[in-house]
Amino acid sequence: MPTKSLERWNRDGAHLEEVLKKAGYQTTLQYADNKVDQQITQLENMITQGAKVLVVGSIDGTALGPVLDKAHAAGIKVIAYDRLLNDTDSVDYYVTFNNYKVGQLQGQFIKDQIANMKTPVTLEPFAGSPDDNNAKYFFSGAWDILLPMIQDGTITVPSGKDPKSDDEWQSIGILGWGSDKAQAEMENRLNSFYSDGSKVGIVLSPNDSLALGIAQALEGAGYTPGDEYPLLTGQDCDAANVKNLVAGKQSMDIFKNTEKLGDETAKMVDEILSGKEVEVNDTKTYDNGKKVVPTYLLTPEIVTKDNAKEILVDSGYYKASDIGL
Numbered sequence: 001m002p003t004k005s006l007e008r009w010n011r012d013g014a015h016l017e018e019v020l021k022k023a024g025y026q027t028t029l030q031y032a033d034n035k036v037d038q039q040i041t042q043l044e045n046m047i048t049q050g051a052k053v054l055v056v057g058s059i060d061g062t063a064l065g066p067v068l069d070k071a072h073a074a075g076i077k078v079i080a081y082d083r084l085l086n087d088t089d090s091v092d093y094y095v096t097f098n099n100y101k102v103g104q105l106q107g108q109f110i111k112d113q114i115a116n117m118k119t120p121v122t123l124e125p126f127a128g129s130p131d132d133n134n135a136k137y138f139f140s141g142a143w144d145i146l147l148p149m150i151q152d153g154t155i156t157v158p159s160g161k162d163p164k165s166d167d168e169w170q171s172i173g174i175l176g177w178g179s180d181k182a183q184a185e186m187e188n189r190l191n192s193f194y195s196d197g198s199k200v201g202i203v204l205s206p207n208d209s210l211a212l213g214i215a216q217a218l219e220g221a222g223y224t225p226g227d228e229y230p231l232l233t234g235q236d237c238d239a240a241n242v243k244n245l246v247a248g249k250q251s252m253d254i255f256k257n258t259e260k261l262g263d264e265t266a267k268m269v270d271e272i273l274s275g276k277e278v279e280v281n282d283t284k285t286y287d288n289g290k291k292v293v294p295t296y297l298l299t300p301e302i303v304t305k306d307n308a309k310e311i312l313v314d315s316g317y318y319k320a321s322d323i324g325l
Contacts, residue, residue, distance in 0.1 A: 016262035057081040061133040084133040094295040103141020125204040130173040138206040139169040158193040183213030208241040242323040
């Protein structure tokens with residue numbers, strides 16, 4: 001796993017390890033502190049220790065080719081976990097959510113809300129870490145819906161930080177998905193482009209880590225929950241963000257049930273090691289630059305203040321007290 005600094009990776013790692021151990025497998029779980037060299041060293045150690053399958057949530061999806069080649073040379077199967085491993089033949093399967101769909105859900109939510117707003121509406125868009133392959137899918141899904149509304153004048157972007165195509169998403173990417181970096185960027189935009197008293201109406205945040213920093217910047221600039229609070233998107237349903245959702249500081253979130261992701265990954269591990277056919281449901285979409293990687297896609301869903309209890313508490317994913325309900 002890439003880091004312990006984001007809540008979701010702690011949940012992912014712990015759950016996947018638990019499921020595999022219950023199935024009788026020996027496991028080694030490592031976190032790389034968002035340091036590529038550290039992750040490479042961890043993988044090399046796992047290869048030396050005789051791993052049969054590597055499940056890799058990468059930091060930089062393009063940096064692991066040589067060490068994965070060593071794994072393949074040793075007969076080890078490689079599963080890319082929620083982040084595609086790029087520019088290498090040495091990846092066998094990919095397990096993830098439909099990440100373009102995540103962006104579509106965010107973009108469509110914004111579009112639906114704009115129908116009830118006075119136009120033009122001001123928007124400030126953010127994108128994820130430039131070294132994370134998933135970030136381009138999140139952005140493309142949303143931007144394919146929002147860009148036409150910018151082009152026809154329904155939406156304006158006072159900062160001018162509106163990529164002219166999906167391919168330019170990295171120009172507004174926040175390295176490492178850092179909350180502090182997102183907060184600093186939002187503060188800069190508010191100070192530079194809204195000092196005349198105008199208000200930002202919408203902030204496209206691709207995930208919860210960025211949304212936390214953006215919400216901090218909004219609070220620091222005097223925005224309070226209510227009718228004039230900006231529409232703010234997110235993804236991952238981290239507990240702190242769901243609390244913000246309940247408090248009116250975030251408008252929506254995307255729930256990717258990472259327990260299901262772990263369950264599907266564990267099932268794939270078992271299929272590989274027992275010699276069964278590995279179940280996938282997408283063999284066309286995920287070209288990593290060397291090969292199209294067979295993929296199992298799961299479906300994300302929208303969470304709002306109105307359905308948070310039903311989706312997150314009634315399912316057992318959170319206790320009501322965990323998320324301010």
